[in-house]
Amino acid sequence: MTTTSHHHKHPELVRPEQGNFHRNELGILGTNCGQINSLVTALMAELSPLYKVGYVDADHRSSAADDDQLLINGCSGYLMDHISHRSFDTRQVIEPFSSRAMLVHQDLVLVNGNHFAANAQIVVIDPAKSLEAKLDKLTNVRLILLTERAEGIPQYLSDHLPVGHSVSVPKISDVLSIASFIQKYLEERLTPIKGLVLAGGKSTRMKEDKGSIEYFGKSQRVHVYEMLNKHCAGTYVSYDDIASIDDNESIPVITDSFLGLGPLGGILSAMRTDPNSAWLTVACDLPFLSAETLEYLVAHRDTSKVATCFMDSNGKFPEPLITIWEPRAYAVLLQFLAQGYACPRKALINTDVAILQAPDVSEFANINNPEERQMAMQRLHPDS
Structure with a gap:
């Protein structure tokens, strides 16, 4: 009998949707670098009030500028605060892995396609610079622009584009139309929201599983799951291990693959499962949380930030356990973890996030012990 086995050298992971520099990147090619830079400069003025837009280009100079004396004299890299902006110069080659991390906070990255490839392209038809020898670079043409001297799309390009394209x-020169196209392009690529009920704690102070407490005639896990599922393209309950799962509840679960990290482990485990969605995370020990507050959070989602959250009930810090984490948060949270921090609140405090004022901060009271549970029951059901 012959058996066939497949040996996997590396674990199979769901990779984030990404290009060479960013998940939303557009390479501009087909004309000279001067026209590309002029177009990008004009687009920045139109797009920057709405989005954070980065740009990737190459310097045509072959050596460091005369004023880069630190680099000329052997400095490997230096970070400079210019008050209005910051810069980081390095002599090291910046590989794609590093460039994606550097550009993770952008909503869009425009790329000078004369120098670098991008996974989607804006093609410029310029009679002075034919693209016929570069058709292999046109893998996903999203927009075609005509220079003033161009009379239309050349036949070689029409033949290259897919049928029906x-x-x-x-x-x-029609910058407003180009900016409008880019805005629609980004809106089409808006990521869905998935829900995660954080129910993986040990409930030591409560002396019983907080997720199993029935404040509303069903377990709190199921109650929060049902609230989240109204706003999400799929909702899951986060458990720290398989043994903790309640098999009587037929709801989707995600068990921690990042172990021993508390709520951060649940959040990262969900992002590992689907790094291409935003994740709305809610702790299961918040019985006063209302559907209206969740609706408010979703309605005020800021996709340009790492996360959208509320200020906590004390008005001092962002509340990490009622938060929408954007896909870019996966890389950001891993960077905090790599530096020895496993606190989601610390990430919110030290990152570019949208912080909302909750309609009613009393809803954020979490219930941690039997005495608090009894008071919560009395508040929720005063007539019983």
């Missing part, structure tokens, strides 16, 4: 063809 249709894109608008504005003039390169």
Whole structure:
């Protein structure tokens, strides 16, 4: 009998959707670098009030500028605060893995396609610079622009594009139309929200599983799951291990693959399962949390930030356990973990996040012991 086995050298992971520099990147090519830079500069003025837009280009100079004396004299890298902006210069080659980490906070990255490849392209038709020899770079054309001297799309490009391919063809000078296209492109690529009920704690002070307490005639896990599922493209309950799962509750679960990290382990484990969605996380020990407050959070989601959250009930710090974490938060939280921090609140405090004022902060009271549980029951059901 012959058996076939497949040996996997590395664990199979769901990879985040990403290009060479960013999940939302557009390479501009087909004309000279001067026209590309002029277009990018004009687009920045239109797009920057709405989005954080990065740009990737190459310097045509072959050596460091005369004023880069630190680099000329052997400095490996230096961080400079210019008051209005910060810069980091290095002599080291920046590989794609590093460049993605550096650009993770951008909503969009425009790329000079004359120098670097991008996973989607804006093609400029310029009679002075034919693209016929570079058709292999046109893998996902999203927009075609005409220079003033261009009379239309050349036949070689029409033949290269997929059958039925249709894109608008504005003039390169029509910056408003190009900016409008980019805005629609980003709206189409908006990531869905998935829900995560954080129920993986040990409940030591409560002396029983907090997720199993029935404040509303069903376990608190199920109650929060049902609230989240109204706003999410799939909702899961987070458990720290398989043995903790309540098999009587037929709801999807995610068990921790990041172990011993408390709530952060549950959040990262969900992101590992699907790094291409935002995750709305809610702790299961918040019986006063209302559907209206969740609706408010979702309605005020800021996809340009690492996360959207509320200020806590004391008005001092962001509340990490009622938060929408954007896909970019996966890399950010892992960076905090690599530096020895496993506290989601610390990440919120030290990252670019949207912080909302809750409609009613009393809903954030968490219930941790039997005495608090009894008071919560009395408050929720005063007539019983």
